[in-house]
Amino acid sequence: MPIVEKSLVEGLQRTETLEVEGIDVSGDWNTFIASRVHTDLDLSIVDWVRGQPQGTTIDRCWQCGTCTAGCCLHTDYGLEEFNPRYFIYLAQLGFEKELARYAQTVWRCVSCNKCVERCPKGVKVEEVVHSIGTYLELSGTAPKSPADRFDEAYTRNLLERGILDEAGLFQAFEAGEGRTLPTREKLRMGLKLLFSGRLHTGPLAKRTRGWGRLRPVLERMLAEDLAGRRRGLPSRRPPTGGP
Helix, strand or coil: CCCCCCCCCCCCCCCCCCEECCEECCCCCCHHHCCCCCCCCCCHHHHHHHCCCCCCCHHHCCCCCHHHHHCHHHHHCCCCCCCHHHHHHHHHHCCHHHHHCCCCHHHHCCCCCHHHHHCCCCCCHHHHHHHHHHHHHHCCCCCCCHHHHHHHHHHHHHHHHCCCCHHHHHHHHHHHCCCCCCHHHHHHHHHHHHHCCCCCCHHHCCCCCCHHHHHHHHHHHHHHHHHHHHCCCCCCCCCCCCC
């Protein structure tokens, strides 16, 4: 059974300090008692990722680490916890508990595709990592991130009239997050939108021509897409999320 390196010593007492003849020999003691056997692995994770249009290349990964070595977030910006190789490894292994610890980090990918260009096995790393993040969201393993909630607010706003109401979107999202922008700042932003011709709210609201016929079609497509992505998820808990 492969050893998942980071979780073996998690939660153990690590306060042992010792000095011998002026030499600090402090360390992590008794970590060898952590179990090396994991019985909660779930291969349905990799099955689900493999079944998604963006996750079909996950089986090509042989864990060489080239993707992580070339990742701009991991190397250039020092975000060491963003490790595409490790995310794929955990999904292949089915170690959901460990994978859930990186539920928010997975979405930090900026889609530069350096990993895709450098992968010697042709893994679409960026797409696979996004599929893993989608699994964590839809399965309820991870709470929705602010980005997820914004995407849902954006979709609801756009479906309303077929044209984006930026002022309404901002107000709805801020209210949902429990934040209130000062009135002075709202006026400043509103005037900028008005003079740029992008203020489509209140008496200035517009509607896309024929939207009454097009909206039900788009709503049906979104529902079918969500149902398709949820298909094959582990049945141990009801899936959550979606627009």
